[in-house]
Amino acid sequence: MKELVLICIFVVSIFSLNSTVEARIRHYRWEVKYEFKSPDCYKKLVITINGRSPGPTILAQQGDTIVVDIKNSLVTENTAVHWHGIRQIGTPWSDGTEGVTQCPILPGDTFRYKFVVDRAGTYLYHAHYGMQRExxxxxxxxxxxxxxxxEPFSYDYDRSIILNDWYHKSTYEQATGLSSIPFDWVKDPQSLLIQGRGRYNCSTPGIAANLCNGTNPECSPYVFTVVPGKTYRLRIGSLTALAALSFEIEGHNMTVVEADGHYVEPFVVNNLFIYSGETYSVLIIANQDPSRNYWAVTNMVSRNNTTPNGLAIFNYYPNHPTKSPPTIPPSGPYWNDVDARVNQSLAIKSHPGYIHPVPQTSDRVIILLNTQNKINGYFKWSINNVSFTLPHTPYLIALKQNLLHTFEQTAPPDIINGYESYDINVVPPNVNATTSNSLYRLKFNTTVDIILQNANTMTANNSETHPWHLHGHDFWVLGYGKGKFNRSEDPKSYNLVNPIMKNTVPVHLYGWTALRFVANNPGVWAFHCHIESHFYMGMGAVFEEGVEKVAKLPSSIMGCGDTKRFLKP
Amino acid sequence: MKELVLICIFVVSIFSLNSTVEARIRHYRWEVKYEFKSPDCYKKLVITINGRSPGPTILAQQGDTIVVDIKNSLVTENTAVHWHGIRQIGTPWSDGTEGVTQCPILPGDTFRYKFVVDRAGTYLYHAHYGMQRExxxxxxxxxxxxxxxxEPFSYDYDRSIILNDWYHKSTYEQATGLSSIPFDWVKDPQSLLIQGRGRYNCSTPGIAANLCNGTNPECSPYVFTVVPGKTYRLRIGSLTALAALSFEIEGHNMTVVEADGHYVEPFVVNNLFIYSGETYSVLIIANQDPSRNYWAVTNMVSRNNTTPNGLAIFNYYPNHPTKSPPTIPPSGPYWNDVDARVNQSLAIKSHPGYIHPVPQTSDRVIILLNTQNKINGYFKWSINNVSFTLPHTPYLIALKQNLLHTFEQTAPPDIINGYESYDINVVPPNVNATTSNSLYRLKFNTTVDIILQNANTMTANNSETHPWHLHGHDFWVLGYGKGKFNRSEDPKSYNLVNPIMKNTVPVHLYGWTALRFVANNPGVWAFHCHIESHFYMGMGAVFEEGVEKVAKLPSSIMGCGDTKRFLKP
Incomplete structure (x- = not known):
């Protein structure tokens, strides 16, 4: 019954979208606060929006203006919300990146985000402050x-889910542990969530009975109800704090049709690999035995782990939605099957009918060597041996209002000193790095190549997958390679014909990923590993382009750091 | 050895104080952040100042100017620090009361508090934002x-300790629980701390071994080392979140000589009752058998509880400081011996040589009925059936800058409607209250009486002790009474001869307490129950007086709420 109501709401929603000819303003009023929730049956503090986590889905039509008034009802804590995949053309102050585009939203304040969704597709939103996202x-x-x-494909129904990993320690505990000597890292997530629902084993020794209740309806599995014979577009996003994931639906193939808001040349998979910050649309035909339900499964890959797989129910109507499938859930691909993951990356190309022609040359190449480091004994992640820190006066304001003393003016390097001799396959002899909050200033309208170069961490024979997310832009994915990027040879293998455009892309273990974008969106834009703790520990960079073309900044984004000098009562 | 070093530091410190003739500026630079600490052997997140909790002791001389630069290194959380007992004459913006005198200090910001300590005595400082104090x-x-x-008494050495209660749940969890339906209150503290050290039983079932370590030096008992025959001034403050306490030193009487910065007519006690927000100085003569150590004990009173007593070691030099006393620690007074506590309250009178003459009449009488209530099903505390909430635009700024729309303008009542017929001995027939952020505006230089009237809570046969703290003032304590205050009769029993002046005073179970103060300190001042959760749940009021005489406000206190309108880049 609940599912039917949902379907009805959904149909009304689609109808209302299609019946509108002109762009509309869609106004949301959200209250953000802490509540006790049990997403995986374990009760802990969760930041909710209007009582929910995940928060409300924003449903809009291309060209609409979205207005979100966010009231911060966290008691002593600020917040900021990023609209992930929305380029914020003309509204860089609405990107929601604390320290880059705005001051944080104080408790009691209501901050208005206002921006245009200028391209159809599947996007995300999430906190972009400290480690609040998780x-x-x-x-x-x-x-x-x-x-x-x-669209260049057809389907009967449209659904969205977000995959996530889930920790029982608070973000404060996690962040403090990352900044401690000895380093105290939370390690594997306790569970994986599918649309905010997972399952922790409440019988785990040491878990207090009043904190974990396996019968709590908040942790009943997510149910994806289908009508036999129908085709479903499933929009899948990942916002994991750490985990690289695989997702599959038992007995059903999936046809990948969209990635980060761009149509891909369709390809069929049994399981989809997805990294934090990515979105995909897949088509699923409900063409299997309709007398039973099936498992939807997500499992952690790329890292040997102890996290149990996340489960949802793929429910064939009219079977009862909670009817357990008669089978054992698929176990998913092996965590260490790197080739399978690289192959999926390589398979993602632009749909032939929707190719955005890629500039055939670039004006600047920036090679970002991803390494794990130490600074004064603290564990860090670094780019070209510089661990990034956010300033407390947001760059956008500092640059527009000429507060250049608020961050370091020496630009970060386009390539690490000694790149040619750097051995990415071993623990570097000197793991010490430096810290900086300087940014890359890009010449407006130039074409920029970014080479993400992976390397060995501080542990022998270990390299980690990093999903990098660029704000304010889509980029063309020119190629992936194994080993160290060769500046003269590897560009010859770039895909300059039908590269997909994305906003988030993985750099695989010991490999490289080459991106290209045009610096044509006036503003200041973060580019960072989407693993929340990695960015917190310095794995990021910031690009400025055409900031002089940015319109007058709203004062609502100010009030912190050196912008307090503008307080003139 | 450590103790000797401390004594040396102390002697140098006293020397430096006495060698100074003119008032000095004492400059402190503090960094506030989260760290894992084990004050009672249980590891949890603690807000530290320069790595310590309690933070550094401010040592100054009357007339000195204190400058404290507080750098907020909490990741996503603001802060504000109140200088408890300092009247802030001429500097109301340095009172550190978020929502009343300043906007919160943002992460990354350094806020400067600057104020004069104009009267010798024993004072405290603590966070005054959300429930950060605890x-x-x-x-x-x-x-x-x-x-x-x-001073009107003599001693050889001077020491300070703070008593506190300690919870293992985070302040976020506690605050969220208080704002939840069903109400989720943490109940009794897990331990009592003496100068930041307590002892939780790590063998308690369900406590993970890696979280609790009874041999952690951070939870070794506080040691108070004395030289036989010497007299010690011990300054004792309480900053409990909840607990009313008794404190005693086995086998040693204590002579009470100071309360909240005022000299009292000395009286001798075996144990000192102390409420959150109070300070006392007691003299202790090390006149017992010097061949052993003794227990110092604090225990919780006023509320039936399960909290183990807090222990410290009163160490006779040259016994080893960690040598356990050969005796069982005293168990302290019974929790429910109300008379003993009222008697101590009555015993505290001004020292004859230091009487501040009390005005013999008052211009206004405000009766504050203390009740527990519900609002929309949420548990609250109220004054005259109004549960206080803090505005997000601090009153001081709102009033000086004419932002009167930021809080409710209808003044709270000077007496509850139907006061004469209100039965304080029973659960009220209607426990529902209303909420308001309005304040009391006092005519400058007038004399104001406050009658704190206690009552039954929402539980039959239950009334609780509330310690009320007034900012910006000392008040004369005119009297305490049992039962309901009689407006015509009870004032006849006021002590108008030698009342003590204090800034914090308890209202006992089912009783009343009468205070008088002169509204002669231009500013806006909080007056509230010092039980942190009670103020959080509405047990407070705010007084304005002579705000027109306040000098130009520093812009550093602005940036939140409606003061963002002053951002003019």
């Missing part, structure tokens, strides 16, 4: 095509 | 007399 402040954005336009 | 952000202020002036 406290539960996240959700989906679904942008439909304008009325009369059609 | 996360560990607190410490002592000790102000010495000017050179050449002497």
């Amino acid at each position: 406290a539960g402040l996240y959700g989906s954005i679904r942008v439909a095509l304008p009325a009369g336009e059609a | 996360a560990g952000l607190y410490g002592s202020i000790r102000v010495a007399l000017p050179a050449g002036e002497a």
Whole structure:
């Protein structure tokens, strides 16, 4: 019954989208606060939006203006919300990146985000402040095509889910542990969530009975109800704090049709690999034995782990939604099957009918060597041996209002000194890095190549997958390679014909990933590993382009750091 | 050896105080952040100042100017620090009360508090934002007399300790529980701390071994080392989140000589009752058998409880400081011996040589009925059935800058409607209250009486002790009474001869307490129950007086709420 109601709401929603000809303003009023929730049956503090985590899904149509008034009802804690995949053309102050585009939103304040969703597709939103994202402040954005336009594929119904990993320690405990000597890292997540629901084993020794209740309805599995014979578009986003994931639906293939808001040349998979910050649309046909339900499974890959797989129920109507499938859930791919993951990366190409032609040359190449480091004994992640820190006066304001003393003015390097001799396959002889909050200033309208170069961590024979996310832009994915990027040879293998455009892309173990984008969106944009603790520990960079073209900044983004000098009562 | 070093530091410190003739500026630079600490052997997140909790003791001389630069290194959380007992004459913006006198200090910001300590005595400082105080952000202020002036008592050495209660749940969990339906209150503290050290039983079932370590030096008992035959001034402050306490030193009487910065007519006690926000100085003569050590004990009173007593070691030099006393620690007074506590309250009178003459009449009488209530199903505490909430635009700024729309303008009542018929001995028939952020505006230089009237809570046959603290003032304590205050009769019993002046005073179970103060300190001042959860749940009020006489406000206190309108880049 609940599912039918949902389907009805859904149909009304689609109808209302398609019946609108002109762009609309869609106004949301959200209250952000802490509540006790049990997403995986274990009760802990969760940041909710209007009582929910994940928060409400933003449903809009291309060209609409989204207005979100966020009231911060956290008691002593600030917040900021990023609209992940939305380029914020003309509204860089609405990107929601604390320290980059705005001051944090204080408790009691209501901050208005206002921006245009200028391209249909599947996007996300989430906190972009400290490590609040993993406290539960996240959700989906679904942008439909304008009325009369059609996608290059067809389906009967449209659904969104977000995959996540889940920790029982608070974000404060986690962040403090990362900044401690000895380093105190939480390690594997306790569970994996599918659309905010997972299952921790409450019988685990040492778990207090009043904290974990396996019968709590908040942790009943997510149910994806389908009508036999129908085709479903499933929009899948990942906002894991750490985990690289695989997702599959028992007995059903999936046809990948969209990635980060761009149509891909369709390809069929049994399981989809997805990294934090990525979104995909897949088509699923409900063409299996309709007398039973099936498992939907997500499992952690790329890292040997102890995290149990996350489960949901793929429910064939009219079977009862909670009817357990008669089978053992698929166990998913092996965590260490790197080739399978690289192959999926390589398979993602632009749909032939929707190719955005890629500039055939670039004006600047920046090679970002990803390493794990130490600074004064603290564990860090670094780019070219510089561990990034956010300033407390947001760059956008500092640059527009000429507060250049608020961050370091020496630009970070386009390539690490000694790149040619750097051995990415071993623990570096000197793991010590430096720290900086300086940014890359890009010449407006130039074409920039970024080479993400992976390397060995501080542990022998270990390299980790890092999903990098660029704000304010989509980039063309020119290629992936194994080993160390060769500046003269590897560009010859770039895909300059039909590269996909994305906003998030993995750099695989010991490999490299090459991206290209045009610096044509006036503003200041973060580019960082989407693993929340990695960015917190310095794995990021910031790009400025055309900041002089940015319109007058709203004063609502100010009030912190050196912008307090603008307080003139 | 450590103790000797401390004594040496102390002697140098006293020397430096006495050698100074003119008022000095004492400059402190503090960094506030989260760290894992084990004050009672149980590891949890603690807010530290320069790595310590309690924070550094401020040592100053009457007339000195204190400058404290507080750098907020909490990751996503603001802060504010109150200088408890300092009247902030001429500097109301340095009172550190978020929502009343300042906007919170943002992460990354350094806020400067600057104020004069104009009266010798024993004071405190602590966070005054949300429920941060109980996360560990607190410490002592000790102000010495000017050179050449002497106290009306003598002693050889001077020491400060703070008593506290300690919870293992985070302040976020506690605050969220208080704002939840069903109400989720943490109940009794897990331990009592003496100068930041207590002892939780790590063998308690369900406590993970890696979280609790009874041999951690951080939870070794506080040691008070004495030289036989010497007299010690012990300054004792309480900053409990909840607990009313008794404190005693086995086998040693204590002579009470100071309360909240005022000299009292000395009286001798076996144990000292102390409420959150109070300070006392007691004299202790090390006149017992010097061949052994003794227990110092604090225990919880006023509430039936399960909290183990807090222990410290009163160490006779040269016994080893960790040598356990050969006796069983005293168990302290019975929790429910109300008379003993009222008797101590009645015993505290001004020292004859230091009487501040009390105005014999008052211009206004405000009766504050203390009740427990519900609002929309949420548990609250109220004054005259109004549960206080803090505005997000601090009153001081709102009033000076004419932002009167930021809080409710209808003044709270001077007496509850139906006061004469209100039965304080029973659960009220209607426990529902309303909420308001309005304040009392006092005519400048008038004399105001406050009658704190206690009552039955929402539980039959239950009334609780509330310690009320007034900012910006000392008040005369005119009297305490049992039962309901009689407006015509009870004032006849006021002590108008030698009442003590204090800044914090208890209202006992089912009783009343009468205070008088002169509204002669331009500013806006909080007056509230010092039980942190009670103030959080509405047990407070705010007084404005002479705000038009307040000098130009520093912009450093602005940046939140409606003060963002002053951002003019």
